[in-house]
Amino acid sequence: MIAAVLAGMFTAVESAAQQTYTLDNGAVISNVSVDRQGRELEVSMDVDLSDVRVASNSSVSIVPVIVAGSDTLKLNALTIYGRQNRLYNIRNDRPLVSRPEDRAWLKSKAPSEYKYQATAQYSSWMDGAVLKVNDCTLGCCNKVLADNWTDTGAGYSLPRIPEYVPEFVYMRPGAVVNKLRSLEATSYVDFPVNKTGIYPQYRNNPKELARIVATIDSVKNDSDVTIRKITLKGFASPESPYSNNKRLAEGRTESVKHYVAALSNIPERVFATDFEPENWEGLRAYVQNSRIDNKSGILSIIDETATEPDAREKKLKTTYPDEYAYLYENCYPALRKVDYRIDYEVRSFKGVEEIRAAYRKNPQNLSLEEFYVLAQSYDESDSEYHEILKQAVRCYPSDKVANLNAALVSMSEGRIQDAGDFLDKAGDGAEAIYARGVYNALIKNYDTALKMFNLVENRIPQAAAAAESVRNIITITELVENR
Numbered sequence: 001m002i003a004a005v006l007a008g009m010f011t012a013v014e015s016a017a018q019q020t021y022t023l024d025n026g027a028v029i030s031n032v033s034v035d036r037q038g039r040e041l042e043v044s045m046d047v048d049l050s051d052v053r054v055a056s057n058s059s060v061s062i063v064p065v066i067v068a069g070s071d072t073l074k075l076n077a078l079t080i081y082g083r084q085n086r087l088y089n090i091r092n093d094r095p096l097v098s099r100p101e102d103r104a105w106l107k108s109k110a111p112s113e114y115k116y117q118a119t120a121q122y123s124s125w126m127d128g129a130v131l132k133v134n135d136c137t138l139g140c141c142n143k144v145l146a147d148n149w150t151d152t153g154a155g156y157s158l159p160r161i162p163e164y165v166p167e168f169v170y171m172r173p174g175a176v177v178n179k180l181r182s183l184e185a186t187s188y189v190d191f192p193v194n195k196t197g198i199y200p201q202y203r204n205n206p207k208e209l210a211r212i213v214a215t216i217d218s219v220k221n222d223s224d225v226t227i228r229k230i231t232l233k234g235f236a237s238p239e240s241p242y243s244n245n246k247r248l249a250e251g252r253t254e255s256v257k258h259y260v261a262a263l264s265n266i267p268e269r270v271f272a273t274d275f276e277p278e279n280w281e282g283l284r285a286y287v288q289n290s291r292i293d294n295k296s297g298i299l300s301i302i303d304e305t306a307t308e309p310d311a312r313e314k315k316l317k318t319t320y321p322d323e324y325a326y327l328y329e330n331c332y333p334a335l336r337k338v339d340y341r342i343d344y345e346v347r348s349f350k351g352v353e354e355i356r357a358a359y360r361k362n363p364q365n366l367s368l369e370e371f372y373v374l375a376q377s378y379d380e381s382d383s384e385y386h387e388i389l390k391q392a393v394r395c396y397p398s399d400k401v402a403n404l405n406a407a408l409v410s411m412s413e414g415r416i417q418d419a420g421d422f423l424d425k426a427g428d429g430a431e432a433i434y435a436r437g438v439y440n441a442l443i444k445n446y447d448t449a450l451k452m453f454n455l456v457e458n459r460i461p462q463a464a465a466a467a468e469s470v471r472n473i474i475t476i477t478e479l480v481e482n483r
Helices: 002-009 011-017 083-091 205-220 242-264 280-288 295-302 309-319 321-330 352-361 368-375 383-395 400-412 416-423 430-442 446-455 462-482
Strands: 020-022 028-037 040-048 059-068 071-074 078-081 103-106 113-121 129-138 144-156 179-187 225-235 271-276 338-346
Touching: 028 129, 028 144, 040 059, 059 113, 078 083, 179 205, 205 225, 205 242, 205 338, 225 242, 242 271, 242 338, 280 295, 280 321, 295 309, 309 321, 352 368, 368 383, 368 400, 383 400, 400 416, 400 430, 416 430, 430 446, 430 462, 446 462
Parallel strands: 078 103, 225 271
Antiparallel strands: 020 028, 028 040, 040 113, 059 071, 059 078, 059 129, 129 144, 179 338, 225 338
16 A cells, blocks of 8 residues: 555656657657656656757757746756857857856757756755746847747645545443442531531521532432432540540531431431541641641641540640630641531433433433434434533543543544543553544544554554554655655
């Protein structure tokens, strides 16, 4: 295939070489060739001078000229003199040739055939140039009697490096039997000191309790969803005795459960509870991300996990009293929180139209396979196809197949940087390796692309043709760079 590509590039030059051209002065040109060797352009042709017409008081010049638009370069000239014209130039001390490379003969001494050869320093403007021949007849006193041009049709053009045209291989995700989902959030329910009962109107509680119920309702009110479990985990801050904090964390979590179950009209058996008596992990995260004085010393005390919690808290309070007061005021309230998670199951959707309706209503309810089935109802070039697969990766940002298909969409839309980011999370399957080959070919990293395609040539049907295409590009690129 490579040979065929290269052969096609030089067809015009070869056909030009097979033609003959009869100039106005009777000379015949054949076997015209224009080629590049390294940094030189070589021109050759056969010139039949046997029938050249030259009067005694005139001369005929044959000058090959490289022409590309307004750029021209005259090559070595061939001149044939009539007897009187030659004597005139000699007597008037006029040179018979303009340059040492030119050739000149008296008509009676001119060869019947001449193997013309000339070289010129290659310049980029010569790419796409053609060779024309100027034949000029001069009379007495160098008066121009005729001035004609012949286009030989020969020329030089760098082989055009073909553009890589990718073929994208999208991957169908596996089917999911149970579409299990979870929704996680945090609420900061306030309790009066040492109390475990819910006070719905206390401080910020109206907003915080309403947020929990609203989150549950957003799932419960979806007709395509069944709630399986709601987990609540309460946390207390480290001040006061550990035993009391354990009582508070456990009791407050139970209070939130009873309140939310009643308000959302969900049986308490759906709820599960857990608690953390003292939220040292949250305290550590706050200090680590703060600019508090004596940060390293405070973190060192927090990390003394072998020390009893009450002893740790006392050491922190006595060693760094100012910093402790700051933390008590600004950090501890946020440590008293309730994390909650809703585990639910989404029903499966049957048929494209049912999937499409669910997609428009609540796309996160679709499985990856359902996203793919819906996308397949459009042509791969359609914007709807692309948008569906982009929505799929937004709903499943860590999934390998979702990232692979999103990478292919990005490449098809010319968003190469985005494609690279998605490919980083696409795994190492055959389809992902092939996609990385496509990516490298698009950024003109052809050697890496070829390696990728070769790795999966026996597993991805499109890889063999992609590898051949890249090999063509590599071969032609090397040809252009080395000529």
